[in-house]
Amino acid sequence: MKFFFHINLIFLVSILTSNTFAQNQIVADLSQENVKIATDFQGAKILLFGAYDGKKGDDIIVIVTGPKGLVTVQKKEKILGVWVNTKKVNYINTPKYLSISSNRKIDDILNKKTQKISEIGLNNLKIRIQPGIKVENEGNWRQALTRNMLKSNLWSINENSVTLNKDSLFRSYLELPSNVTTGQFEVKILHYRNSKLVSQQINSINVLKSGISAEIYDIAQNYSTLYGIFAVLLAVLVGWGSNLIFRKV
Amino acid sequence: MYYHNLRNSIENFMYIYLPIAEQPIHSLVILSIGAFLGLIMGLVGVGGGFLLTPLMMFLGIPPPVAVASVANQLVAPSVSGVLSHWKRSNVDFKMGTVLLLGGIVGSSIGVILFNFLGKIGQLDFVIKSSYVIFLTLIGTLMFSESLRLILRTRKGKVTRGKLHQHNWLHGLPFKIRFRKSKLYISILLPVLIGVIVGVLAALMGIGGGFIIVPAMIYLLGMPTSLVVGTSLFQIIFVAANTTILQASQNQTVDIVLATILLLGSVIGVQLGSRFTNILRGEYLRLILSSIIILVSLKLLIDLVTVPTDLFSVIISR
Incomplete structure (x- = not known):
């Protein structure tokens, strides 16, 4: 370069x-x-x-x-000893x-x-x-x-x-x-x-x-239910597979 | 120079950009956390979900993403666990089904609540404070229980309690016979337990093993040998339902994060179940409960100390 x-x-x-x-x-x-x-x-x-x-x-x-877009500012206040977000202000047209x-x-x-x-x-x-x-x-x-x-x-x-x-x-x-x-x-x-x-x-x-990262993001946004089902199936498969693999070891 | 470049590129390779959490994270760190909690799961028998979510939050993963992704990863060790318990015939499928019906209702309520809390900007606070409450509760209970056991075995006394006690809960209507568990109880009780655990699963990203196991033993009076397998059976469905709903309602499931975690955890579980005989259960539980108490303390301190900046910003996508 x-x-x-x-x-x-x-x-x-x-x-x-x-x-x-x-x-x-x-x-x-x-x-x-x-x-x-x-x-x-x-x-x-x-x-x-x-x-x-x-x-x-x-x-x-x-x-x-x-x-540019919406950016929210939150403010914490102490309530019963813990700090909680209580107030917020939305700024529109804010450069991210x-x-x-x-x-x-x-x-x-x-x-x-x-x-x-x-x-x-x-x-x-x-x-x-x-x-x-x-x-x-x-x-x-x-x-x-x-x-x-x-x-x-x-x-x-x-x-x-x-x-x-x-x-x-x-x-x-x-x-x-x-x-x-x-x-x-x-x-x-x-x-x-x-x-x-x-x-x-x-x-x-x-x-x-771009790449896999972009595709995953797109699928998660646009086909969210399908994405969830796929995530579950993947986990089931890994769980089941690990059981098969480790059984013999 | 060459060495430096090589090391840099290996370092870069180790970082993985999480597509939903929208930040890079060191893959080995996540993998080893998954393995560590899997190890605990294999050794002690309770899920690491309730430690995993806080650890993810400490690493800077946004709490909503941490909760949803941990629910996703929980499916894997639960499937693996149920399969091995099934082989030993340690699963009461009838009881499991009743529990999971409640669990599915509960986790659906939980996801709606999750969405609502996110909209009013209190989600992070609710997640963190429920963790403080539950971890403190579980940690101290587990700590005192295992300490008592250790002291008692040192003295050499072994006491045996009743199989299970009858109380007013057994007087509720709609009784059903659970042959496997040798129980004749109202269906309302397991359904209610399922609902509560489902809500917590969705809200906190846990399987709820640490709530459902004691509830099954002390409230339902189930035989201890069936408890773990049956609870794992219902956790599969509750975690799966939570994952699908979180994905479709809130888009907070990070499949990359969940996959790295579950790869780590399945390895850890297997290692853990192999080392069970090395350390006695009470000592393990004592160590685990100390970790739980430390984590809840850290969360509590974060909630009560004056923040360095009272203001924070959220950048909408």
């Missing part, structure tokens, strides 16, 4: 120097566009690399956003994966206001609480959401993780943890000059279950 990476770099540099591509553009590619969750899946590390038409002091921010990477501290690249407008940063995401629920101390719940998503490695902030080279090449490793959800992941590469967006490009990663 390293070998190919170098070839790609040479290729990109040659494009850059030959002036064939227009001003203010980013060209990016991923070492892997399809991430397959098979029986040996333990997470994935994807190389994002490319070239940009940069000047000294330019910055690159990479935002990877996974599928999010990583924000940059070549230096995001606060140094953009001021707070721009971060908020461009929805960069965990607190600037436009996540809504399910309508119809009244929530006290909303800030606490939102903090809890962020804290827990960070803890499970599904959300991450990786400042200084984008490597820039000669103001024209960049690369960054994107890490997907083993508990990642399946679906379409958007990879947005943003190129800033003096805090202004110069150019951007969007790539995508498709995370899907």
